[in-house]
Amino acid sequence: MNEDFKLRVFTEPQQGATYDDLLRVARTAEAAGYDAFFRSDHYLKMGPISGEPGPTDAWLTLAGLARETTRLRLGTLMSAATFRLPGPLAISAAQVDQMSGGRLEFGLGSGWYEQEHTAYGLPFPALRERFDRYAEQLEIITGLWDTPQGATFDYRGTHYQLADSPALPKPVQRPRPPVLIGGAGKKRTPMLAARFADEFNLPFVDVATAAEQFDRVGRACTELGRDPSEIVRSAALVVCAGKDEAQIARRAAVIGREVDELRANGLTGTPAEVVDTIGAWRRRTGITRLYLQLLDVSDLDQLELVASEVVPQLD
Template identity: 55%
Template structure:
């Protein structure tokens, strides 16, 4: 199989900018396609995640100037964190700073605790999805507005009047948008209408296959195939803890056993061959891109093991 393999990280577990810079530059040197990071302001377990959070888009803007090839993005930015107009400006600016290497993962938000901690409003789920839908409409509308023209949006949650729709991103009509998640109804609909990629995070092959079928049905209902737009890229997130030996793999998997607010996951714990086999299973159900979640920013050997013994087999 031919696979696009990215690395996904969670700096809120404990990583400063220098940790992320070192890791992202090694991701590039090792031949991975991209470096993606979570957009959270708080760790999800008892450990506070020292030294504390780093802002996703501030960090990606800096990494854009310190890398030259890899794709950079979020999985995913929460629609509750930022207004859509300023977010469109921010992402377009980072796209320009990177020379056109940015991708925007955008979701409704789910972790109430970080909202409470930092004074961010956390409306009920239906409203969060309504806001997400409007944000997708506003962001894509701003990016696609021709230079010299203005963009307006009269929505329930957001109103924009005669926005100059600047700056323009390098990528046309805009940076790829990733929509993902386990939601059975609105998530597939939003992905079919607005996204370039649908991501199913950290679930089994069977659960992911069901999600992909829902996406295919949503694309058919919305007429995406007849619209002239490219087909959705299907991707999956895979939690990874592999090693040369079982003991090494189990050591890397130890953080996965700590109680967390995260939903249940289906990690690959074992050998490089087991990871190759799992990615092959995902590829067989239609996945064309993989986001490998690595836990420890200081474990550079883990990254090099995957680059040396997994990537060549894909």
Template identity: 60%
Template sequence: MRRRGIVEVMDLRIFTEPQQGASYDQLARLAIAAEELGYDAFFRSDHYLRMGDGDPSPGPTDAWTTLAGLARDTSRIRLGTLVSSATFRHPGVLAVQVAQVDAMSGGRVELGLGTGWFEAEHRAFGIPFPDKRFGLLEEQLEILTGLWQTPAGGSYSFSGQHYQLTDNPGLPKPVQTPLPIVVGGNGPRRTPRLAARYGAEYNQSFPGFEAIGPQIERVRGAMSEAGRDPEELVYSVALIAVVGRDEAEFERRAAVVGREPAELREHGLAGTPSEVVDRIGQLKADGISRIYLQCMDVDDLDMIELIAAEVAPQV
């Protein structure tokens, strides 16, 4: 939630993990509620297999199919993936999908892209999972940006180690120019360089709090080396959010998502609203300006209402 005229206001975004068990209707209810409450964006993971034990029903939903539906079912909130896997889609196909959903939303889409990591998921769905995947990500980023930047009436070709494209017309074009790309990952060297070259945003997902500041400094250094102003980049973090009005409500919500209260406080945005406000203040000091609130219980609309009412106005 960004309030104009106030300096250093934190963007708060809702982030979901539908592979754990959620239908499109559940996701739409959450996204619409997030929009009405003033959240900046609604993002989802790009996974097909549940992680850990538990009932996987009703089964997975496809990330870009979901976002296409939300593009028509919402009107203001931004939409995206945190993050799509480079192993899942050919970049030529992904370029069409993302551009189309951006048009369907009136220019509200952001693409988060990463290497992919969940090997069991790939085996379950028959998706190749090469040992070395960073090259896939690098080539996909080059192809996506190259296709979207191809002038009208021109064509785009690419010959790399992993992908070859010949005389692609570079259509359709996204509404946004450029379409924001979120580069995610906690690697110390190659990921910062990719963020500096292609990113509008650099995201750390579930890092240790002590690692956030030093990693941001590495990315800022990569930006300077690439000839970009480090202030051009949005620095964000994804953290689990479990918040209660009091300790009893917090502990109840922690139990629902299967986490221990002390562990949540150590690794996430957890506890009472005042505790979460204090933690966000620490993240601001580290250079974070955007937070993805991982909401594991997609039916708990009351929690995002609580955060909107008692946390957002203070950050």
């Protein structure tokens, strides 16, 4: 596989997974040669499932995996700015970077799932305020990490104020861990990406939509005087790969999806089909990272199938 192109594993633990389930996925991914393990940051299940045994905290999970893996990059797609205050979040993320020896990638979003906020007593402001808070959090977290050792950090925004912060602890990666931003918003999202992102991710959209949004991010970079090539392009697609139609159908049934729908919207089919889909995405959008959304975290064989029969065909 081309060394510049990376396949990453992405899980949705709120749908029903324990820490031990995630550890098995991460260890399998590491042994199979995947580049990274990412997880969502949600507190409530989605769809007609039980979600049992209940959610796991994203940052506690990453801290544990930081000590129980050795090579994998670790991160969130995406942590919600509505969940945590920016100062403590910067501390938690810096500590995970330290615990992993500098393997953290920091994904942050505005927050969107109102029901989980209601379920766990979290404020859920209107969209404009959520984005305003999101932008301030990006300024604060990157500002804390970028502050030179021994200096202090001050910030006075509409929603957050910091005074004489020692801006500690520092992450291992300097000046900071890579920042991931994503989403399909046409105005503010591209501008925030141009200001802060090291990687821009588009989850679960079609190729044409992705290409248009990457172009918007590129134009926003140009407006700010930044080279658009500095931002890594990535996508996330649900994976449902199998050696034959019967295996593909069984995997689709387990995650409650139709094969035809998955073929249209995901990374689905035989290894040869998956290779073709990845090739089309790379040609049309220029992505160099692809996150495989593994909805059945017990299906470790699927990860091994992709690693053994898809990855060798990627050039």
